Amino acid sequence: MASDKFLTKALTHFVLLIGVIISIFPFYWLVVMATNTTSDILRFPPKLTFGHELFTNVKNVLASIDFYQAFFNTLFVSTVTVIGVLFFCSLAGFTFAKFRFPGKNMLFTALLLTMMIPSQMSFVPSFLLIAEFGWVDSYKALIIPGLASAFGIFWIRQFCQDAVPDELLEAGRLDGCNTFRLYWNVALPSLRPALTFLGIFTFIGVWNDYLWPLVTINSPSRYTLQVMLAQLNGVYDTDYAIIMTGTLMATLPLIILFIIFSKQFMKGVAEGAVKE
Amino acid sequence: MLRQHKPSLWAEIWKKRTLYLFISPFFLLFAVFGVFPIFYSLYLSFHSWSGLGDKTFVGLSQFQYLLGDAEFWQAVGNTFAIWFLSSIPMLFFALVIAFLLNLPSLKGRSTYQTMFFITNVTSIVAVAIIFETIFSNQYGLMNYLLSLIGITPLEWLNSGFLVKVVIASMVVWRFVGYNAIIYLAGLQNIPKTLYEAAIIDGANKTQIFFRITIPLLRPIILFTVIMTTIGSMQIFTEPQILLGNSGGVGGAGMTMTLYMYNEGFLNNQFGYASAVSWAMFIIIALFSLINWKLVQKA
Numbered sequence: 001m002a003s004d005k006f007l008t009k010a011l012t013h014f015v016l017l018i019g020v021i022i023s024i025f026p027f028y029w030l031v032v033m034a035t036n037t038t039s040d041i042l043r044f045p046p047k048l049t050f051g052h053e054l055f056t057n058v059k060n061v062l063a064s065i066d067f068y069q070a071f072f073n074t075l076f077v078s079t080v081t082v083i084g085v086l087f088f089c090s091l092a093g094f095t096f097a098k099f100r101f102p103g104k105n106m107l108f109t110a111l112l113l114t115m116m117i118p119s120q121m122s123f124v125p126s127f128l129l130i131a132e133f134g135w136v137d138s139y140k141a142l143i144i145p146g147l148a149s150a151f152g153i154f155w156i157r158q159f160c161q162d163a164v165p166d167e168l169l170e171a172g173r174l175d176g177c178n179t180f181r182l183y184w185n186v187a188l189p190s191l192r193p194a195l196t197f198l199g200i201f202t203f204i205g206v207w208n209d210y211l212w213p214l215v216t217i218n219s220p221s222r223y224t225l226q227v228m229l230a231q232l233n234g235v236y237d238t239d240y241a242i243i244m245t246g247t248l249m250a251t252l253p254l255i256i257l258f259i260i261f262s263k264q265f266m267k268g269v270a271e272g273a274v275k276e
Numbered sequence: 277m278l279r280q281h282k283p284s285l286w287a288e289i290w291k292k293r294t295l296y297l298f299i300s301p302f303f304l305l306f307a308v309f310g311v312f313p314i315f316y317s318l319y320l321s322f323h324s325w326s327g328l329g330d331k332t333f334v335g336l337s338q339f340q341y342l343l344g345d346a347e348f349w350q351a352v353g354n355t356f357a358i359w360f361l362s363s364i365p366m367l368f369f370a371l372v373i374a375f376l377l378n379l380p381s382l383k384g385r386s387t388y389q390t391m392f393f394i395t396n397v398t399s400i401v402a403v404a405i406i407f408e409t410i411f412s413n414q415y416g417l418m419n420y421l422l423s424l425i426g427i428t429p430l431e432w433l434n435s436g437f438l439v440k441v442v443i444a445s446m447v448v449w450r451f452v453g454y455n456a457i458i459y460l461a462g463l464q465n466i467p468k469t470l471y472e473a474a475i476i477d478g479a480n481k482t483q484i485f486f487r488i489t490i491p492l493l494r495p496i497i498l499f500t501v502i503m504t505t506i507g508s509m510q511i512f513t514e515p516q517i518l519l520g521n522s523g524g525v526g527g528a529g530m531t532m533t534l535y536m537y538n539e540g541f542l543n544n545q546f547g548y549a550s551a552v553s554w555a556m557f558i559i560i561a562l563f564s565l566i567n568w569k570l571v572q573k574a
Contacts, residue, residue: 012376019373020391026406044415088301095299101292102285114306120510120533121557122313124540124549145309148302179294208399210513215541226401230517233405251402258397262390270461
């Protein structure tokens with residue numbers, strides 16, 4: 001019996017470890033390529049171990065593209081979007097969770113229905129609208145359309161119903177808080193776990209977005225990291241060391257961020273799915 | 277007689293104006309970037325327009341053209357092939373991983389979860405660039421591995437079928453962990469008392485699996501199937517980075533969204549691109565509905 005249990009355990013870990021290796025291997029391979037020369041990468045059999053060329057490669061990346069600018073653009077757009085999403089979604093989510101007003105159910109149903117509209121439907125006209133506003137090539141095109149999301153409002157509302165007790169709001173009201181103060185001083189502190197998840201979720205999404213910046217941004221000084229990577233891949237298609245080092249430099253910050261927040265994030269993903 | 281004064285609807289709305297102000301940002305943004313574009317794209321789909329000059333009303337002719345457009349139908353076929361090649365292995369592996377992660381005595385569960393999920397955090401552009409080197413035609417890593425077991429190198433990116441396998445493998449790699457975490461959450465939500473009751477009633481492991489676990493997991497499976505379907509129907513970045521705007525040799529990697537992008541933003545056929553997006557919407561909606569019905573029945 002005891003050895004039977006041990007065998008099951010060992011087999012479980014064995015299968016899971018194979019899965020983990022397949023998950024992690026492309027990252028390992030990316031680092032291998034980023035630390036070697038292009039000729040080492042193109043060898044057959046390929047070199048499977050780390051090299052010593054990382055700093056040369058990084059220098060080459062920085063010389064061939066404006067990495068810092070693209071990094072700044074991405075960071076700026078992601079951060080501003082996250083701040084907007086957290087503010088607008090928590091305010092609206094709180095309102096939907098805790099107040100009554102005419103048309104509330106209808107408005108909330110409309111909000112849920114919007115989540116079912118596929119994004120490509122509005123793709124061409126949204127771009128034309130951005131062009132009409134004169135926002136092509138500007139941060140506005142990347143930030144404004146994403147400032148509030150139906151998912152975010154839905155998410156905060158679900159959480160708010162349990163996390164912010166009505167008695168607490170009543171007490172706040174007796175102390176003379178107006179509605180905004182109730183939101184800011186009473187509800188917001190209790191919403192922190194939900195806001196953390198929504199913030200990371202939004203940050204990752206904006207950081208990795210590709211198609212929208214690809215069509216709305218034309219000048220290299222406004223490229224986000226993803227568009228820059230695609231350009232790098234197209235222009236330097238024989239210089240793998242440069243492409244791979246650039247890819248590593250664009251990917252690493254987000255991976256580190258994710259690992260730092262992974263616990264809160266995984267909890268959020270799981271909760272969201274079960275609540276549907 | 278004292279008449280009960282009932283405030284009018286407008287007075288009530290005016291009294292609660294701050295609440296409407298609080299929810300207004302989303303509805304304003306959605307009106308501008310959600311509702312308006314959808315109707316505008318319907319309007320555009322009846323017009324021929326290059327983005328400059330006047331729009332010409334052409335009625336249904338763009339939809340008629342679409343029905344006979346071999347390239348579009350190839351893109352539809354490719355998209356479905358990629359969906360088929362990716363969704364089945366993805367959901368299967370995700371279920372296996374979730375069951376293993378749910379074993380009560382397992383140690384290191386949260387580390388495993390993070391390791392499996394990390395693929396989903398990576399940008400598709402980066403993934404496509406990395407997979408491009410793994411599956412490159414001559415000197416790729418995959419061909420090296422195959423050569424070790426005596427298989428001659430395959431031209432991954434030149435074969436209409438293998439190109440789809442490569443794209444599907446990227447999708448599987450990116451989303452297995454995500455779906456596994458969702459299944460795991462579903463499994464952990466099944467009340468322990470149900471299992472205990474089944475054991476008392478003398479049910480064996482197989483019976484418990486098929487009579488309790490799978491039925492109770494069904495809503496979650498339905499959710500992942502629908503999400504996977506909608507996601508697969510919109511695949512764009514993987515083929516565009518891997519094969520370029522042409523969709524590779526013979527257009528074998530041309531997907532519906534890539535085709536719409538080409539028509540709209542490379543050929544400046546905004547009217548036709550809008551017609552394509554409406555056709556895509558109808559296809560996705562119908563297909564999601566079929567999926568929904570099938571999974572509910574199963």
